[in-house]
Amino acid sequence: MEKNRLSEFLIEKSLVITAIFSIIIILLIVLFILMEGFPAFEDYGFFRFLFGMNWAPSDGEFGVFAMIIGSIYVTLLSLIMAVPLSLLCAIFMAEVAPNSIRRILKPVIETLSGIPSVVYGFFGLIVLVPIIRTNFGGTGFSMFTAALILTVMVLPTIITISQDSLRAVPHEYREASFGLGATNWQTIRHVIFPAALPGIITSIILGMGRAIGETLAAIMIAGNVVQIPGSIFDPVRTLTANIALEMGYATGLHYNALFGTAIVLFLIIIILLLIANYIQHKYKVDVGGGYL
Template sequence: MDKNNLSEFIIEKGLFIMAIFSIIIIFLIISFVLLEGLPAFEDYGFFQFIFGLTWAPNDSQYGVFAMIIGSICVTLLAMLMAVPLSLLCAIFMAEVAPSKVRKILKPVIETLSGIPSVVYGFFGLIVLVPIIRENFGGTGFSMFTASLILAVMVLPTIITLSQDSLRSVPHEYREASLGLGATNWQTIKNIIFPAALPGIITSIILGMGRAIGETLAVIMVAGNVVQIPNSIFDPVRTLTANIAIEMGYATGLHYNALFGTGIVLFIIIIGLLVVANYIQHKYKVDVGGGYL
């Protein structure tokens, strides 16, 4: 075996070993969470745990339904604000913006993804909470405040992936549409956007997974009250916040119940990833031997 073949062999086997090692780590994490969380389902009851409305560890009550609703409401409200802005920005950057503008916007958007969660949370605590308290009443710690923060945090994910999907549409599609007399906006609306839609939907689902898994920023501005909110200005507690707040002092069944909360959260996120993967593969369009 010559030097080049030896190097290629070592690199190939090294990458294979690292891939296997990554899979093993993932399975170890899943196994640990399941082993620690399943006793909560066995001792307290699965349906009582999932659909119980009261979380009071001191009274041995571990219902997480209010936190499931809180997590879903915060995430959906955040996506309602983030998705339109993200898609408009992605379309502008991919199809409209001059190259000079694109070169400025892209690093700015990437910078948003590099800002630590605690910075977002601190900004919400110092700036957004007082504004919402003065203009809408209440304490300012609410589902709406948390959703605002999450909307900003998921922008880079949705914008970047949506832009890549739009740019991956074959250039022949644009030329054919423009050649038939369509305007640039008609081409984007009727040709480019529908062709890129599977990738855009995937980006939205991945952004949703990013939002529902966020912890620190939500803890700082959501209010952390275990209740089903009656309005967007009510405080809520999410699943991730519940784990982070109480893990430091939990013991016994309380400790297992927090891992059970992690299992519920894990199932939700896995479900979102499965849906994203399904959409990505089901709606791929075969173009000249390749795929969009």
């Protein structure tokens, strides 16, 4: 008995120490980014940095607004394409598909998440860019091309978590709906989907984080032009691509400005997470005094 208590005590304390250590690492990373990026805000001005339209380090111009818009546009466009496809696939796998098909589809979809970003980027460079160039004009390096690749990259995340959320809905909900005479589709639409909505929103949040944080694929096929795109077929440069492209040779204020770019990206992600958490909390389903 004493041995079991000692084991539980050691496990509990180990978990606490691990959690505290993880928090400390995150705080140290955030502190390092803030310390390196703050000189850019101090010397150049935060609002001038945030809303400036020109990024020309050789001329002392460090405006990131066009890259903020580019990052948001690429992310939103990819989510517009990925979310409907992902939810339909998740509903099919969780509620419609027989077990034989589900056992095949699930590992295939999960395999997509293990493919390296450079492979996706290379596929876009060799296959998608020429197709876009031939059919829509321009160079083929565009916001639309990058969004197509990001759509494929975020599909596994949204599908897998959404499917798990749908299957986690208590079976009693289905039985009660069928008992009232509802069809399978009516049950999915009016009972199961609303009950699984918090988990589905979480999957979209994670997919959004994957899209906005993607670097290599965006570098290879987005065009890397610092501008606010006039159409989806114009080239753009994302915040992550800007950091990766220029960090290798940046010095002085230019170096600090790249860390300032990371701070801006960090703030954007925090704002998006706060919005998503608010929506998630708003649509939680009250079940027996608790939340589902």
